[in-house]
Amino acid sequence: MKEISIMSRITLLEEKILKICENCGRKRNEIKVMAVSKNHGIEEIKEVYNAGISMFGENRIQEAVKKFEYEELRKNIDLHFIGNLQRNKAKKAVNFFDCIQTLDRDSLLDELAVLTSIKEEPLMVLLEFHTGEDTKAGYRSLEDLFWAVEKLLLCPGLKLEGLMTMAPFTSCKDSQRRSFKALYKAKEEVKKRFLLEMPCLSMGMTQDFETAIEEGSTLLRIGSGIFGGD
Ligand SMILES: *Cc1c(COP(=O)(O)O)cnc(C)c1O
Helix, strand or coil, X not given: CCCCCHHHHHHHHXXXXXXXXXXXXXXXXXXXXXXXXXXXXHHHHHHHHHCCCCEEEECCHHHHHHHHCCCHHHHHCEEEECCCCCHHHHHHHHHHCCEEEEECCHHHHHHHHHHHXXXXXXXXXXXXXXXXXXCCCCECCHHHHHHHHHHHCCCCCEEEEEEXXXXXXXXXXXXXXXXXXXXXXXXXXXHHHHCCCCCEEECCCCCCHHHHHHCCCCEEEECHHHHCCC
């Protein structure tokens, strides 16, 4: 069976996003779509880019470097790291990515702070908050998250753009929604406590982006919904 093309998948996705926005009273332009290109080659990635998406997410440093390092395309896109970042790979990540979305623990924060202290442009980061039972990563409590925010605000090389989470891997809408609500609430609590408005709420993947939009997502991370293969 022949799969439908990347172009038609993106068109379909866009229609769904528009419809959800209409239904829940949000503006389409509040929401960005990032294509999660892990496990997909540069030719497919170029197709996605030509269809109008210029933000990409990768979860392995080596794979990303190998794919993008010598590509002209690299200059025209925003590349985000969304995987588990080991400290010994942090240096490469800092030099190669435009944003680290999965800043999920203090030891990594400290490492990134040192590595970026001499950078001219601050590195964008999102703090990962743990909201779903079956994922491991992320800050576990609001208190820990607050500490991380406090630390981040003292790091000249790091710019806190927002929060990221993974909902549980389930088709149960209620548990997805609980997860997204928790991330939204965390953002509100940070705002109250630090008078800090964070523009980015990275939540929602192929199977749960509709709920994520309803709960305030500003950045969807879509893999199979764009590249196929689910
Ligand atoms: C793979 C991945 C995605 C995309 O998943 P799909 O279900 O294919 O849309 C989003 N976020 C993270 C962190 C991922 O690892």
